[in-house]
Amino acid sequence: MIASDDTGLADRDEHAPWLFTMDRHGRVDVEPLVVSGIDGFSDLEAIAPAAEGGLYVLASQSRSRKGKRPAARQVFARVAVTADGARLEASVSLAEQLERDPAVLVALGLEDTAELDLEGMTATAGGGLLLGLKQPLDAEQRAPIWHLPRPDALLAGATPSAAGLRRLGAVPLRVETDGGPVPGGISELLELPDGSLLIAATASGADPQRQDGGLWHAAGPGDLAHARLLRRFPGLKPEGLALRPDGRAIVLVFDTGAAAPQWTELPWPAP
Secondary structure, eight states, rough: BBBBBOOTTTTTTTTTTTTTBBOTTBOOOSSEEEEEEOOOOOEEEEEEOOGGGEEEEEEOOOOTSSSSGGGGEEEEEEEEEEEEEEEEEEEEEEHHHHHHHHHHHHHOSSOOTOOOOEEEEETTTTEEEEEEEEEEETTTTTEEEEOOOOHHHHHTTOOOTTTEEEEEEEEEOEEETTTEEEEEEEEEEEEEEEEEEEEEEEESSSSOOOOOOOOOOESSSGGGGGGGEEEETOEEEEEEEOOTTTTTEEEEEETTTSOOOOOEEEEESSS
């Protein structure tokens, strides 16, 4: 299952509520998976498994180039997926909920949500979801990771504080660009069966002409400061991570802008 940050056609059905399915050979199905019960998605960045075969989906919560943050760009939702298709089960505007909960903003190290950009999300065996920030970075230029232990409570109307949202830690990431090294932000997260974390990164707060995205590995949430760089991807932005069903490879999907998307597999465990 793949989320796209740009769905539909600009002159017809822009921001359509679509997800995409791809087989293990990299072939994307011709027809998208249409999510009923919601008008649209805007800048959808992450998906993670929910109970009973469902999915959590997360939009970036960021402001557009025009400085706007429409409701479709604030989506955090749970989607049911069955043989009959996909339908929205619950949804909240996450950025709006954060702004209404000053206590959680302080606990997360934020003054406001003006620069907020969430791109990474993974389910965790310990319960709930981990959320990775593309920006803002912290004072040491590290990318924060949040833990949301009770996502369904948030979706049912609880405040972010009541749902347990907290700052878990932060990871130092550096991305090579045509202008030199810059701080990286989290573009995707994946918790592996052993509890370790894979962290994909691209340039934070910048859009250089060329950048070499990277993939890091941390032994666990308590080892973020010592995350190990596994590989850089010259000229590519890794934005999707999944464990192959047999557990022997990591699947990466790259955002290539207007060009045809790319994907690859890396043997796992890494050498």
